[in-house]
Amino acid sequence: xxxxxxxxxxxxxxxxxxxxxxxxxxxxxxxxxxxxxxxxxxxxxxxxxxxxxxxxxxxxxxxxxxxxxxxxxxxxxxxxxxxxxxxxxxxxxxxxxxxxxxxxxxxxxxxxxxxxxxxxxxxxxxxxxxxxxxxxxxxxxxxxxxxxxxxxxxxxxxxxxxxxxxxxxxxxxxxxxxx
Amino acid sequence: xxxxxxxxxxxxxxxxxxxxxxxxxxxxxxxxxxxxxxxxxxxxxxxxxxxxxxxxxxxxxxxxxxxxxxxxxxxxxxxxxxxxxxxxxxxxxxxxxxxxxxxxxxxxxxxxxxxxxxxxxxxxxxxxxxxxxxxxxxxxxxxxxxxxxxxxxxxxxxxxxxxxxxxxxxxxxxxxxxxxxxxxxxxxxxxxxxxxxxxxxxxxxxxxxxxxxxxxxxxxxxxxxxxxxxxxxxxxxxxxxxxxxxxxxxxxxxxxxxxxxxxxxxxxxxxxxxxxxxxxxxxxxxxxxxxxxxxxxxxxxxxxxxxxxxxxxxxxxxxxxxxxxxxxxxxxxxxxxxxxxxxxxxxxxxxxxxxxxxxxxxxxxxxxxxxxxxxxxxxxxxxxxxxxxxxxxxxxxxx
Numbered sequence: 001x002x003x004x005x006x007x008x009x010x011x012x013x014x015x016x017x018x019x020x021x022x023x024x025x026x027x028x029x030x031x032x033x034x035x036x037x038x039x040x041x042x043x044x045x046x047x048x049x050x051x052x053x054x055x056x057x058x059x060x061x062x063x064x065x066x067x068x069x070x071x072x073x074x075x076x077x078x079x080x081x082x083x084x085x086x087x088x089x090x091x092x093x094x095x096x097x098x099x100x101x102x103x104x105x106x107x108x109x110x111x112x113x114x115x116x117x118x119x120x121x122x123x124x125x126x127x128x129x130x131x132x133x134x135x136x137x138x139x140x141x142x143x144x145x146x147x148x149x150x151x152x153x154x155x156x157x158x159x160x161x162x163x164x165x166x167x168x169x170x171x172x173x174x175x176x177x178x179x
Numbered sequence: 180x181x182x183x184x185x186x187x188x189x190x191x192x193x194x195x196x197x198x199x200x201x202x203x204x205x206x207x208x209x210x211x212x213x214x215x216x217x218x219x220x221x222x223x224x225x226x227x228x229x230x231x232x233x234x235x236x237x238x239x240x241x242x243x244x245x246x247x248x249x250x251x252x253x254x255x256x257x258x259x260x261x262x263x264x265x266x267x268x269x270x271x272x273x274x275x276x277x278x279x280x281x282x283x284x285x286x287x288x289x290x291x292x293x294x295x296x297x298x299x300x301x302x303x304x305x306x307x308x309x310x311x312x313x314x315x316x317x318x319x320x321x322x323x324x325x326x327x328x329x330x331x332x333x334x335x336x337x338x339x340x341x342x343x344x345x346x347x348x349x350x351x352x353x354x355x356x357x358x359x360x361x362x363x364x365x366x367x368x369x370x371x372x373x374x375x376x377x378x379x380x381x382x383x384x385x386x387x388x389x390x391x392x393x394x395x396x397x398x399x400x401x402x403x404x405x406x407x408x409x410x411x412x413x414x415x416x417x418x419x420x421x422x423x424x425x426x427x428x429x430x431x432x433x434x435x436x437x438x439x440x441x442x443x444x445x446x447x448x449x450x451x452x453x454x455x456x457x458x459x460x461x462x463x464x465x466x467x468x469x470x471x472x473x474x475x476x477x478x479x480x481x482x483x484x485x486x487x488x489x490x491x492x493x494x495x496x497x498x499x500x501x502x503x504x505x506x507x508x509x510x511x512x513x514x515x516x517x518x519x520x521x522x523x524x525x526x527x528x529x530x531x532x533x534x535x536x537x538x539x540x541x542x543x544x545x546x547x548x549x550x551x552x553x554x555x556x557x558x559x560x561x562x563x564x565x566x567x568x569x570x571x572x573x574x575x576x577x578x
Binding site for chain 2: 026028052054058060061064065066076078085087089108109110112113117121136137146150152162164165167168171172177
């Protein structure tokens with residue numbers, strides 16, 4: 001039996017689907033970068049699919065992978081539906097020349113920190129993200145550690161604390177407590 | 180309540196900025212929350228994480244699959260074997276090997292014991308934060324009983340590294356079953372004692388009920404899993420939704436809260452411990468005998484006799500240790516229900532003995548992302564109790 005999600009995606013976004021694969025039992029779909037937000041919105045809002053949870057969002061750097069890919073990076077969305085109990089993996093390719101993709105923060109709140117982590121670790125920007133800054137590494141850190149060309153033994157000396165005042169001021173302004 | 184609000188309406192102080200953490204005993208780890216306070220009330224807050232970032236995902240790209248297991252110990256270090264099990268299960272699924280029933284049963288028994296001590300630690304620390312120190316001794320002492328068992332079994336207390344790809348480090352010792360049965364009765368008694376002290380305690384109820392409520396919709400949107408999601412009224416547990424390791428053949432319930440406040444998060448954990456005790460007893464009763472390691476030559480080390488006395492055995496041993504278990508090229512996302520929620524591993528293999536990329540989906544990461552938002556409008560003492568009830572473990576948060 002074909003996966004209902006893949007069937008529905010083929011029906012509605014046939015031109016945007018680049019690859020469908022069912023490795024190890026769970027399916028993934030590689031889609032066009034331009035169409036990612038409409039596709040995610042569709043998956044979330046369609047009553048038969050109802051993917052109400054973004055379980056995880058991460059990225060992969062294929063620079064040193066033995067099977068050459070057309071583009072270097074891939075962003076991976078793991079979606080899960082609590083009501084239908086099914087899951088799907090959506091991927092988008094990101095090329096080195098254009099390291100950005102639209103943010104999914106308007107769809108799921110979990111995308112907020114997950115996208116910050118991808119930005120921190122891979123340097124991929126998310127258009128429309130409310131607070132795109134480093135999350136796991138220090139704010140003075142240079143480079144993106146999970147890229148395959150970042151040397152594993154490289155060390156950086158970082159000293160100055162992040163006051164977090166700019167982030168705080170932004171929040172206070174949103175609440176009208178500061179001009 | 181309304182009279183109080185009316186009374187304090189005009190009483191405002193200037194905003195005071197306070198750092199809660201990163202090194203604060205009540206933050207249970209290196210978490211930093213920068214709060215803007217109006218009197219005792221948190222107006223808004225910003226969280227900063229990463230103080231315990233060790234580069235787990237980068238490091239394991241340079242280790243063989245079996246060498247990754249000790250690193251997974253350090254994710255949620257309160258229930259380390261659950262991380263071992265999650266990782267091994269994902270890799271085994273990728274390899275397509277079946278592990279022996281005895282191995283599965285032992286993994287489940289230890290995992291459920293781990294879930295119990297994880298909750299014991301969480302609740303003990305939380306109750307201390309509320310000022311109820313006695314409970315801490317009651318609960319922590321029982322954790323010690325389980326740690327003694329683990330010490331006997333694995334040789335380590337905290338970072339056990341008990342699983343191997345395709346099996347386990349070693350079989351159970353003689354008398355394990357009796358030790359566990361004794362520990363379970365002990366834990367049950369401790370839980371009852373603590374409940375007697377708190378269940379109808381006015382201070383405890385006032386401090387936890389209707390505090391930092393997370394609605395069902397918000398919990399789903401934030402990507403909550405585990406006890407925190409269930410406290411908000413969503414019945415989702417990986418053990419029930421996508422059963423693995425025979426969980427569907429045993430009898431246990433999923434406790435679900437109603438309001439999503441601190442109180443619900445505490446009591447979901449109390450009830451989960453009871454369910455885990457029930458599960459351990461059932462699994463113990465049906466524990467099969469037989470080998471603990473898979474006989475698949477790709478993953479299991481040859482018999483010592485073979486390794487020393489014939490060349491095939493020696494080469495087999497050498498290859499598994501030096502080059503690692505060869506996992507076929509491909510990718511997988513596999514998850515287990517860890518103590519804090521869904522622990523997922525997204526592994527990409529390039530066919531060699533080291534993983535190309537390992538992404539951990541730590542349950543805490545998504546839960547802690549909500550923290551600055553859910554504490555808005557509550558008092559500083561309450562947000563500490565809330566942090567305890569979310570059970571953030573910095574090891575898996577920062578990786």
